[in-house]
Amino acid sequence: MSASAELRDDELIARRHLSAAPERVWAAFTSPASIAAFWGGSHATVPPGSVTVDLRPGGGFALDTRAPDGATRRLRFTYVSITAPRELVFDEPVTGLRTTVTVHPAGDGTHLTVHQRRLPPELRTAQAAGGLASILDALAAHLRH
């Protein structure tokens, strides 16, 4: 099943025109330094050293968000599909949220959309277990280097 057919009924969360080429926007979503620079928005900071990216389906990315009061929370996402530099689909096993980020060239920049849908609870449980395992694998691989 293609990701687009699977995601037909989801919710448009955000749409934005950015004055940068799609490749640059793609890099922003897939490189640890830039994820750290924008993921927390204006409400949280993301320590650059906390971001890990394993860019392959079944791999994932993870990061710490630090709220102004110092509360830190680790967020973990699992990549579902990766179509550079067009479409990035990732799940958050803990919340069962599937997010699709699409990037299209538009004029001298990029049109970006974010869609989200909830995964059915039965799928979420398997995803959560699988997600955790792949994150631990990724961490182990990272620690070996």
Place this chain on the structure above:
Amino acid sequence: MPASLVAPGPDLDLAFAALGDPVRRALVTRLARGEATVGELAEPFDLTPQAISHHVGVLRRCGLVEQRREGTRRPCRLRVDQLSQLGTWIDEQRRAWDDRLDALERIIDQLPPGTATDEGVVR
């Protein structure tokens, strides 16, 4: 607030799953205009009252619809309070992503250009 700090509770899970079906979304849209019995709900659809009854059951179990007895009629009513909870959750997601994309917009020009590798559709 980061998107992930906003996690809906268990009955929102059921409600989102229930609304994954186009017939059930159409039923919710119809009920937003006012109460209706299963027979009345079935009219605009090419579906049997039994099929509609099944969909109403799913919507009832997740708390989006309630059904009461009025003599021989059993009208269905939309639980607007429950539906607005879904709306609130989606709004929170929108705000979190808006905030995140504002930040992206501010830093995008300072980022390295990036090298696009055409990996094709991996899955």
